[in-house]
Amino acid sequence: MTALLEVDAVDTFYGPIHILQGLTLRIEPGELVCLLGGNASGKSTTLKTVLGLVSPRNGSVSFAGEDVTRRPTSYRIRKGMAIVPENRRLFAPMTVLENLQMGAYLHGGGTKEDFDRVYDLFPLLHERRAQLAGTLSGGEQQMVAMGRALMSKPKLLLMDEPSMGLAPILVERSFEIIKQVHESGVAMLVVEQNANVSLSIADRGYVLSTGRLVLEGPAESLRENEDLRKAYLGR
């Protein structure tokens, strides 16, 4: 069976600086994979490479069996990727409804089913659809950001630090939602610093350190791993 996403021996540079060094990872359809790592380990660069915001010098990125290494971001989005960006990046002076419409930009602004699907998942968004996104609280903004990403009915949802800037109770809530979305059949790549929570819901995990893959495996075995515990779980 072909993987949904295959990143193969990718080298990514920012100018002369070598960031990702021969990174290889794959995500099967419907799988929830988390990508762990400390600061400056290359987590966000991995996402940017997957999305095509930066292009790798060597290696390839394949999505749904197709080599998309030289394709622009909009092509990859059209093929079924979606992202919840770091810090959410909502369109603050636009309403919740308009934000959702922008999520389905490549699909003509979203069908009724798309909206129903998102509103079923987040009933609060339906209630707040006429409110300006910038006036929502952090947790609500996170819901808008996820709803916006789900509007395009993605096959692969990328999440950049979903726990950032949220209260502990909202982090838990947020991961419940991630789990729920995953159970509906969407494959996910969750980039996180919060190893504990993300490993508790993930199928598999990768651990990055200074641009190299240092650990990979099923989530349970990673949770048992002594090195990882010392490095990220603080126990």
Place this chain on the structure above:
Amino acid sequence: MSTDPTDPANPESPRVGVDEWVASHEQRRTHRSGFAGVVERELARVPSPAFYLGFGVAAAILPAVTSNGYVINVGVNTLLYMLLALGLNITVGYAGLLDLGYVAFYGFAAYGYAMLASPQFGLHWDTLAVIPLVVVATAILGLLVALPSRRLVGDYLAIVTLFFGELFATVYQNGESMSLLGFTKPHNITGGPNGIVNIDQFHVFGARIGALNYTAYYYVALVFFMVLLFAAYLVDHSRTGRAWRSLREDPLAAELMGMPVNRLKLIAFACGAGIAGLAGTIFAAVNTAVFASEFDFTSGLLIIVYAMLILGGAGSLGGVIVGALVVNVSLEVLRDPGHATWVFYVLIAATLVAKLRPWRWLAVIAAGTVGFGFAVHAIVSAVWPRGVHGQAAVGGVLGSGLSHWVILPSNPVTIGNVAFISLVLAVLVLTLLKGWAQKLAMIPTLYLAAFVWENRLVVEPSITRLILVGVILIVLMNARPQGLLGTSRVEIV
């Protein structure tokens, strides 16, 4: 009864972990009470196209109400400004691309019309053919300018487009002898500094608008403006309009949603340029002459159009109408030194009333300034009689009052220039002082300002009216940073 907000026994207090505030946010919305509140709520229910239509009807009746040629002439100008602001509103207001070469598109189209309908090349094409041709050509020019700049943002884009604007003016200014890279004989293309004159009036199938028939051009401009205004309204509420706004708010997030960011930028540039192009053709026909110097940076046209957009509220269509009206009408009113003097003193008085607290200081400063003036006037008229022989520019009560209050020397140029510099220094000193010292220092500074105004500024209306419009802009932007009809920005924190 307990007043501890965390006490669950107190039903009035917010409870921990229950988000009642958010659930009840609609009830917490405050409303203005009384008549003003009723008016505000009723106005909010009227859809904005109704206001545009109202403006269109009012503007259409204007020539029926007045036959004053000057008023109609100003009306044509204002409508041209509105068209320009409408185009700029798409590029800058919607898509957020800081285009400082905008006026060049206006000039390009004006020259385009001039070349195709004047004795310059002996061409007298039908207006129905020229306008679409020129508008499309201008839109394509906008596309070409945007093409190399599509990766640039903010100040970098501004500099490149500013360069393009100046390039346009320079080339057209020197275009009386152009050859293709030296291979051909030089030809007179743009008329150089003499521009192109004797441009045809609009003519369709032999029927033409008579020379100086401003009323006809007024209606032509009005119809074009109204059609484009409604088109812009529809675009604003379309997928493309929303995409432009999201592009303006967060280009990276827009790209992450899969929007074709570059294409959206190009379309915004081309649309803005096309509308400027339409305004340019009307401009050329109304004035029957075009000169390159009307479109360069020193003409101030770019600044004025931006002032309209910012004053009205970038991104707001109603703001385009209001901004162009306020700025252009102010500029016209300020042509007259008497009107300008009134505006000057009312502005100062309004600023003092708005900013000075507590009230007793306002009284002290007002009385102090008046007393100070009469005292200085009395001393000067005793010591140096020629120092009070001048005439105030404004007549009536204000004028006769002023001539007993401000020193008006018979030859004010040198002393006026010295006073101008002193005024700048005095304002700087004023910002360094604090408390009562600052308040007291305001008295001579205000007097000095009046002196500089009466002796130096009022005799040069072409400069002072721009200064005054600038001051109006600063005062208004302080009160409403989002512009008169703009929506306030919300930042995500």
